[in-house]
Amino acid sequence: MSWMTPKRAFIGAAAAEGGTKLNAFDNALLKLGIGNVNLVKLSSVIPAHIEWMEKVHDVPIGMLLPTVYAHIESDEPGMTISAALGVGISEGNEGGLIYEYSGYCTKEEAEEMVRKMVEEGFRVRGWKLKEFRVASAEITVKDKPAAVVAAVVMFPY
Amino acid sequence: MSWMTPKRAFIGAAAAEGGTKLNAFDNALLKLGIGNVNLVKLSSVIPAHIEWMEKVHDVPIGMLLPTVYAHIESDEPGMTISAALGVGISEGNEGGLIYEYSGYCTKEEAEEMVRKMVEEGFRVRGWKLKEFRVASAEITVKDKPAAVVAAVVMFPY
Amino acid sequence: MSWMTPKRAFIGAAAAEGGTKLNAFDNALLKLGIGNVNLVKLSSVIPAHIEWMEKVHDVPIGMLLPTVYAHIESDEPGMTISAALGVGISEGNEGGLIYEYSGYCTKEEAEEMVRKMVEEGFRVRGWKLKEFRVASAEITVKDKPAAVVAAVVMFPY
Numbered sequence: 126m127s128w129m130t131p132k133r134a135f136i137g138a139a140a141a142e143g144g145t146k147l148n149a150f151d152n153a154l155l156k157l158g159i160g161n162v163n164l165v166k167l168s169s170v171i172p173a174h175i176e177w178m179e180k181v182h183d184v185p186i187g188m189l190l191p192t193v194y195a196h197i198e199s200d201e202p203g204m205t206i207s208a209a210l211g212v213g214i215s216e217g218n219e220g221g222l223i224y225e226y227s228g229y230c231t232k233e234e235a236e237e238m239v240r241k242m243v244e245e246g247f248r249v250r251g252w253k254l255k256e257f258r259v260a261s262a263e264i265t266v267k268d269k270p271a272a273v274v275a276a277v278v279m280f281p282y
Numbered sequence: 283m284s285w286m287t288p289k290r291a292f293i294g295a296a297a298a299e300g301g302t303k304l305n306a307f308d309n310a311l312l313k314l315g316i317g318n319v320n321l322v323k324l325s326s327v328i329p330a331h332i333e334w335m336e337k338v339h340d341v342p343i344g345m346l347l348p349t350v351y352a353h354i355e356s357d358e359p360g361m362t363i364s365a366a367l368g369v370g371i372s373e374g375n376e377g378g379l380i381y382e383y384s385g386y387c388t389k390e391e392a393e394e395m396v397r398k399m400v401e402e403g404f405r406v407r408g409w410k411l412k413e414f415r416v417a418s419a420e421i422t423v424k425d426k427p428a429a430v431v432a433a434v435v436m437f438p439y
Numbered sequence: 440m441s442w443m444t445p446k447r448a449f450i451g452a453a454a455a456e457g458g459t460k461l462n463a464f465d466n467a468l469l470k471l472g473i474g475n476v477n478l479v480k481l482s483s484v485i486p487a488h489i490e491w492m493e494k495v496h497d498v499p500i501g502m503l504l505p506t507v508y509a510h511i512e513s514d515e516p517g518m519t520i521s522a523a524l525g526v527g528i529s530e531g532n533e534g535g536l537i538y539e540y541s542g543y544c545t546k547e548e549a550e551e552m553v554r555k556m557v558e559e560g561f562r563v564r565g566w567k568l569k570e571f572r573v574a575s576a577e578i579t580v581k582d583k584p585a586a587v588v589a590a591v592v593m594f595p596y
Contacts, residue, residue: 128285144399144402145395145402147381147382147383147399148381148406151406154325155406161407163324163326163327163348164324164325165324185330186327186328186329186330186376186377187287187327187328187329187330187332188286188287188329189286189288189324189348
């Protein structure tokens with residue numbers, strides 16, 4: 126077990142409304158199952174031999190989890206916001222890359238942005254892209270503040 | 283002892299001036315007793331059974347401490363800036379939530395914002411709010427850059 | 440070995456272009472030898488008795504490394520962007536301070552900014568500045584997005 130080089134990871138995305146932008150963000154994290162932990166923001170590399178989890182299992186409240194995340198909040202009615210994370214996994218699962226995008230755009234546009242970034246990241250490293258995963262969320266603001274978040278959460282065990 | 287799930291925490295807020303915005307922020311951290319450590323920014327959950335400290339005891343220079351903080355700097359004379367953290371503790375000290383706010387406003391306005399956010403955070407989780415703590419600071423900019431910071435610093439032991 | 444109080448550090452700066460701002464930032468990190476690790480952003484204090492490394496040796500892909508960094512990206516042709524970190528080391532290597540600056544300016548301007556901030560940081564602490572180090576990078580945007588980054592990466596061993 127090591128906080129330094131994570132062993133497992135979870136990827137997901139969610140959208141939510143809330144009474145404030147921060148509560149909306151909090152509610153989106155709760156939907157992902159990571160509203161009761163402490164996210165420590167990372168730049169964006171997947172360790173070798175990572176194992177992917179289908180869901181976030183019970184973790185102690187307030188545990189520090191290294192997380193790559195993209196998010197955006199808005200309280201402008203009618204606007205659509207999206208966040209996406211694109212994950213590229215190398216051949217042999219020797220490592221991977223995560224790129225993030227969030228903005229006033231559709232989910233498809235955010236997904237397309239991160240796909241291109243993953244491809245460039247692999248190309249400049251001379252790595253071979255074996256698998257591409259994407260997590261994205263979109264919401265159109267109505268009468269309450271809204272948030273979208275896409276996250277890769279890493280676990281030490 | 284575990285960096286992953288902190289055991290103790292300190293809450294405080296301070297305002298300061300400095301030669302630059304970053305030095306003003308640095309000076310505010312020094313007032314709080316956390317100017318000589320490395321803050322690792324967290325999203326905002328209080329682990330279960332946390333013990334609150336009255337002050338930050340001597341810690342090694344450069345130690346990495348997980349910290350939730352809100353801050354804002356300004357060099358516009360006449361403007362008032364404030365930062366606040368609101369902490370809600372659940373019944374039985376089974377965990378808590380921290381919400382942050384900073385902006386061009388009074389301390390009271392920042393405190394009111396974080397109070398509302400804590401209440402919503404507890405409501406959506408179905409948690410019972412036993413105790414509310416707030417740390418806030420306010421400063422009106424004069425002729426030098428100024429900063430306010432509110433922080434919850436967590437300790438592994 | 441301790442993630443909490445780093446033992447060694449590397450300082451460097453680089454500029455790069457990329458297909459997007461994020462890829463340009465990624466390419467600058469690759470030039471520094473830290474493109475395949477996870478940076479955990481720190482506020483900015485150098486632990487006592489730190490040992491400086493000439494280069495980043497092989498580290499596992501995706502390892503979490505505490506890092507102080509300044510960066511800026513731009514896609515506005517003709518604009519010059521710079522990032523600098525200034526490091527002050529105290530007498531007896533009892534600790535040090537890092538200040539960051541990035542903006543639309545020359546490398547020399549960014550260096551001058553961090554030098555002043557380091558001097559003020561030492562003055563307010565009553566520390567004696569024995570050594571000043573600076574890492575900076577500058578790039579003028581042409582037809583592709585560009586990024587500059589200055590970083591102090593810390594190692595647990």
